[in-house]
Amino acid sequence: MAEALNIVGAGPAGASAAYAASKLGFRAVVYEANPRPAVKPCGRGIPTLSNLPFEVPKERVIADIKGAVLYVDGVKSVEVRDTVRGYIVDKEGMIRDVIASSGAELYTSSPYNASNGTVKVNGQVREVRTGLLAGGVAFYDGEKIYGVQAIVRAPRLESMDYLYIDFDTSLIGYYWIFPAEEGVEVGVGGFESPQRLRELLERYIEKHKEMLGSYSILSIAGAPIAVGGVSTGSVRGLFKVGEAAGFVLPLTGEGIRPSAISGYEAARAYLTGLDVNSVLESLNISRVVRVHRSILKALKGMSPERRRDFMFEIPAAVHEEVALGTMNINRIVKALASKPLLAAKIMKYIMIS
Structure with missing residues (x-):
């Protein structure tokens, strides 16, 4: 085990990894290539589910989400209220808060050089040979x-x-x-x-x-x-987490929550001597990513007309369970009870994943 956990990348995965380290009594050092954390543009949505590894600070909530409406090619398909709840957050502020609460050292404008395993901090070169790589999509090797x-x-x-x-x-x-x-x-x-x-x-x-x-x-x-699914691995001794390891839901593009979960669990595994990649691949959120990926592959193999029909066929409850990743089988089966052929397809995507 290391006395300090090196983390490359101050996004949701890096912040959550630092948070996990603090819970285990370790110090973390976070290196961010950009002048500010969380610069990647995104919808900044987080469902109000209990599987986020940290509590969202109330002052970082921009809007309370109380529903969703889905259109397909401009035609209204599904509208849900109250059963879909979430937040739109100030992502940068939230990440800064999480890192600060962990007591981690944060160095911005400190890019990681994967060719030689170093970071540059205030003009000084440091070797980073162990830890976690939460550097985002630039380090992802999938689709x-x-x-x-x-x-x-x-x-x-x-x-x-x-x-x-x-x-x-x-x-x-x-x-x-x-x-x-x-x-x-x-x-x-x-x-x-x-x-x-x-x-x-x-x-x-x-x-x-x-x-x-x-x-x-x-x-x-x-x-x-x-959108290619979970792809774990390492770069020069650093284990990939977050979007670097594909922790984004391919159908919806949701990345804050999956990345945060992966960062937290990877840090816990790393600091307690477990196999980081095995732990990441066994997570429930990894299964959710696989389900999304299998459905996306199926959609890519359909004609636009068939995609349209497929999207309109799916009941609101199934859209909800898949999009949120809750995958309540009983609710899905009940919603599809009158559509046995569609039920067989949807369950195939879920079960093979």
Whole structure:
């Protein structure tokens, strides 16, 4: 066991790893390549489930989510209220709080060089030969898509308390509108080039100007997203965690919660002498990622028309169980009782994972 845990990356996985180390009585040192933690653009949604390894500070909650509405190619498919609950968070502030509460040392603008296993801190080179690699999608070796997101000032959605999701069968991805500090986040992710996704996003925003009101686009940013499933391993002695190891739900793109769980459990395993990769692969959240991945692969093999039919066939309760990763088999079976063929397909995706 190490006296201090080295962590490369100050995202949800890195922060949770530092938090776990503190619980076990160890000191953590966190190196972040960027000037600030959590710079990757994302929807910043976290379900209010009990499996997040730390409590979200109340002052970091931007919006309470009380439901979701799902469209498929612009046609309303599912709307749920109250059974889908969550938060939109100030991700950077939350991560800073978690790292601070752990007592970890945080060094920003300290990039990791995978070619020689070093970080640069204030111009000084340090060797980092052991620990965890939570450096994000740049270290992920599986399939990726791209997401582009705009921060939009939208007067008509100032009190938005739900998630707006529009699945696009041609993209095999979706558009989203989530609450944000200065209006809403409007984004799109799917199997297209970044340039094409930006064009589609700008067109989507213009198309929804009546919904948004007299809107103004404040900023646009994009990033790759890991959708290939869990891929554990190591780089120069550092065990991959978080999005570096594929801890993102491929169907929804949710990454904060899966990454945080992986970071916490990896740190616990590492500091207690367990096999980190085996522990990560056995987690329930890894199974959820596998289920999402198997469904995504099936969707990719369908025609756009069949994808559309498939999405409309799925009852709200099944959408909910799969999206949240709760996978309550009894609830899924009950919801699919009148659709035996669809039930067989859905259960196949769940059971083979």
